[in-house]
Amino acid sequence: MPQHVPSSLRTVPTGTAQPRPATASPPRHIVFLAHRDLGNPAAGGSELLVDRLAEGLTGLGHQVTLLCGGPAGHGAFRDYRVVSAGGQAAHYLRARSAFARQVGDCDLLVEVCNGMPYLAPLWHRGPTLCLVNHVHTDLWRMRLRGPLAPAAHLGRRLEHWALSGAQRGNLLAAVSPSTAHALRSIGVDQGRIRLVPNGVEEPGPRADRSPEPLFLAMGRLVEYKRIDLLLRLWERVRPVTGGRLVIVGDGPEGPRLRQLAGADVEFTGHVSEADKHRLLCEAWLLLHPSAVEGWGLVITEAAARGTPAVGFDVPGVRDSIEDGGTGLLAHGDSSFAAAWCTLALSTHRRALMGKAARERAARYRWAHTVRQFRAVAQEAVRGWAP
Incomplete structure (x- = not known):
């Protein structure tokens, strides 16, 4: 080994x-x-x-x-x-x-x-x-x-x-x-x-970061991923940050989530690997509100593109996010919204965390x-x- x-x-x-x-x-x-x-x-x-x-x-x-x-x-x-x-x-x-x-x-x-x-x-x-x-x-x-x-x-x-x-x-x-x-x-x-x-795969050539706030959630749309919670928090965050929330993936929760979605939310369904790479590069933050993970693979995939993440301090997610280094871990709904706003409003801090995330992902x-x-x-x- x-x-x-x-x-x-x-x-x-x-x-x-x-x-x-x-x-x-x-x-x-x-x-x-x-x-x-x-x-x-x-x-x-x-x-x-x-x-x-x-x-x-x-x-x-x-x-x-x-x-x-x-x-x-x-x-x-x-x-x-x-x-x-x-x-x-x-x-x-x-x-x-x-x-x-x-x-x-x-x-x-x-x-x-x-x-x-x-x-x-x-x-x-x-x-x-x-x-x-x-x-x-x-x-x-x-x-x-x-x-x-x-x-x-x-x-x-x-x-x-x-x-x-x-x-x-x-x-x-x-x-x-x-x-x-x-x-x-x-x-x-x-x-x-x-x-x-x-x-993770060795990422290809980087796409440019979105000039406007772009927040990304990616994964199968099932209950424990808690995208419904993310949609509720978006209503609190959007007036502060502006921008768009893009949700990639599909699953049994898809129809219900689309009905819950408010303004400036886009559901893409499944995307190609090329589009996945582009979105991970363009995003300002990856948002991962899951209740539990084994590892949180998409977090490391985002990190490989220099994109920090916000998630909850739960099993798996706490392994793939280095709190305060490659992203932020929240301990409740309000904490998640505050972390989201904090990083969205600080270009410098996002850049530092993105660099640390990319360096850490290179080890995986x-x-x-x-x-x-x-x-x-x-x-x-x-x-x-x-």
Whole structure:
């Protein structure tokens, strides 16, 4: 593993183990078991992470297969194999049979746990590694309300047991110190947790910053991203700052959010990579009001373009924003609005934070992420006992 450890990773207690030097051959065939592939319309940061890991590992000579739910149509555009295990929900029940039918065997199975588990260690007779973006503890209640509240309770208990019980003896790769902390809080032995933070692409030529105030929010439009809160705060901020609020992305919350939006708000839906890059460069600030993240990948993508961010002091976001350095962390709604106005009105402070953000983002590249993950994968295979 590389010897340099980014400052955000030093917040993990020294008892959290890191991969030991490799002494055995790395796994040849790696299978990722995940909810979606990158071509799914609902794909987000987790799918991008798996795609970058799969592409990077393929480039290093590994054979990689992604077994996922949904149509799984992205494989035609990738060097790794993508196969479907079934529909959006049914594939959780069919994962075992789909693995036996379409994969057969592998040197390492990577279960990507995003709330609902596959319980792979209970049926896979071989090395297993769990990749965790974030623990969904409070999100179960947010997503399943009213008559579905009992299901939220069951889902939460199942997730916690799957991570702390079913995965007992296996390594868990966490994407941030916050995720590592959440795993420890539900009973996962810290000696089994490894940190593999997200990376970003090397940004292309910069586009010019917008001459007028341009504020950007980017991500899937789902409840926990709290874009509805951002729209309410915009009504307080807009008279102070002026400008436009641009919201990039789509999702089930889209229709409701469009009805809530006031003046000078633009919804773009999905955008191309070129337009995404341009908007991240043009924006004065990235606004990220999410209730929780694994890492907050879009924050680092904005930072790579020299764009500071404002977010809440919540898991994941506090890892990707260095408070007072690369952006500001808020502790409440009024604090978020005040931070937004403060940076919008100070060109000098935005420039300093943008420079610091760009320098910090330069430490997070996908090639580094792939190397870290490969070391953890090798350790998982080396430590497995039949």
